[in-house]
Amino acid sequence: MAEIHSAIACNLDADILSASLPLFESGSVDAIEWSFDALHQRQELPEWFRALLTAFSRSNRLIGHGIFFSIFSGKWLPEQEQWLKSLKKYAADFHFDHITEHFGFMTGKDFHHGAPLSIPFSPVTLAIGIDRLQRIQEACRCPVGLENLAFSYSLDDVKRHGAFLEKLVEPVNGFIILDLHNLFCQTHNFNVDFEPLLACYPLDRVREIHISGGSWEPSVAVPSTIIRRDTHDEKVPDTVFDFLRTTIPRCPNLKFVVLEQLGTGLRSEASRVAFRDDFLQIQRIVKAASLRATSINTFQPPSFQLRTTPVEDSLLYRQQTALSRILEEAGSEAEARSQLEASVLAHSDWQIEHWNAAMLETAVHIAQKWKNGFTPDA
DSSP states (O other): OOOOOEEEEEHHHHHHHHHHHHHTTTTTEEEEEOOOOTTTOOOOOOOOHHHHHHHHHTTTTTEEOOOOOOOOOOOOHHHHHHHHHHHHHHHHSSOOOOOOEEEEOOSSSSTTTEEOOOOOOOOHHHHHHHHHHHHHHHHHOSSSEEEEOOOSSSSHHHHHHHHHHHHHGGTTTOOEEEEHHHHHHHHHTOOOHHHHHTTOOOGGGGEEEOOOOOOOEEHHHHHOOOEEOOOOOOOHHHHHHHHHHHHHHOTTTOEEEOOOOOOGGSHHHHHHHHHHHHHHHHHHHHHHHOOOOOOOOOOOOOOOOOOOOOOOOOOHHHHHHHHHHHHHHOOSHHHHHHHHTTTTTSSTOGGGGGOOHHHHOOOOOOHHHTTTTOOOOO
């Protein structure tokens, strides 16, 4: 029988490591997910952390998760080239069972500033995404995947996201991280039921599931609305555990279920106890559901000929640059919409005319929170 591993997103963060230590000491953690590109301010790994990564690597229980590659940037950036070089080095130092990256493009003035936001589901972005996945695959020489995005501008985007992900990963025999809290956000923010939303995803492509918590944010643009945000700073809602029970049996190639939480949400003893309780709950659900047939897809990379030059699109890059500037500078949702309607994004594949007001407001908040880079107290 194929085994599902219960894992923790474990980065070089004192609060995460402190909260997780009792779980490591008891041997409860099957695997760890490491965001290898979150080390841009640190030149070397401490030996003790390298030893932790090596131990899980040798057991084929280390998975890598990227944050900053900005896979859909319309312009190929020098920072992306450096990101691939760093990944290639880490892949030589450690054995990753697979490598994943976030869906979307990064707003912000440089590579390590900004937040991941959605893009049009178009032939242009599809071609760029496939090209970038191939470049990641060439650097790491292992299975690659993408995570579904929590944020969407419209219900139409929510419904089309899973099919677009399938088109992206199929040419590289890639897989999907299905983040169930991201789906929880969408069920609330767009008033859709979980079952039809889950049916929009190619569940045979799911190799990893993410579980996390988040927060609530009242909308000013739409006063009667409260937005669910994927902020990773609170315990896992009971509904997300219910989603996990429902989803596992439908994912024949599932291998890892990962608990994510930011260290900023783990600074009290009560929050650390809640974090460990969440992990043990995941472990119980996984163990109860683990008796299933052997995986039918190992997601090993196929043979392909990489293009000499990366795929680019100058119009998409201009649109992304304009969108980033507007979101980071607008004083309100109304101001952002006015500027968008007068920009290169108007009457385009972005379909800004149909963007939900509360979600545009949320995009403004996300971009302005991240525009100076992610900091622990942001």
